[in-house]
Amino acid sequence: MDNATDEKIKRLRSENGGEHTGRPFMEYLNRSGIKHEKPCIEKKWWTEAVSTAAWIINRMSNSVTAKTSYEFVYCTKPQLKNIKVFGALGYANIPDEKRRKLDAKAFKCRFMGYEDGVSRT
Numbered sequence: 111m112d113n114a115t116d117e118k119i120k121r122l123r124s125e126n127g128g129e130h131t132g133r134p135f136m137e138y139l140n141r142s143g144i145k146h147e148k149p150c151i152e153k154k155w156w157t158e159a160v161s162t163a164a165w166i167i168n169r170m171s172n173s174v175t176a177k178t179s180y181e182f183v184y185c186t187k188p189q190l191k192n193i194k195v196f197g198a199l200g201y202a203n204i205p206d207e208k209r210r211k212l213d214a215k216a217f218k219c220r221f222m223g224y225e226d227g228v229s230r231t
Contacts, residue, residue, distance in 0.1 A: 121145040151197060158223030162196045165224065194221045 122144055139146050151159060168179040169188040180188040194200075201216040209215065 119144050121147055123147045155222055159196055162223045166193070196221060196223065 119142070122139065124146070125148070136146065169190060171178050178188060198221045200219055200221055202219050203216050204214065
């Protein structure tokens, strides 16, 4: 497998398409010492991943004007103090009224995006 930079390919990231999971291709990767990485999230979460990426991109500065898209629309700088890493492990609180004395106070979960209509700034 050639590439434009003549650098050794160390890892290949691809979806679970048949052309990237077939036996001949996987054997080639193994012989070449290339690690094959598949997406870490299920297809059903891709909409949230793209939505979260767009949210972040809209808050990144523009190289020409040094302003963000958010600033152009809302005339104020975005607040990024509540930004989270997509897919990060976390713990969600279980309200007092939904648990008994010795029950867990939280449960383990992953951050999978922002709820519609909830302020993120």
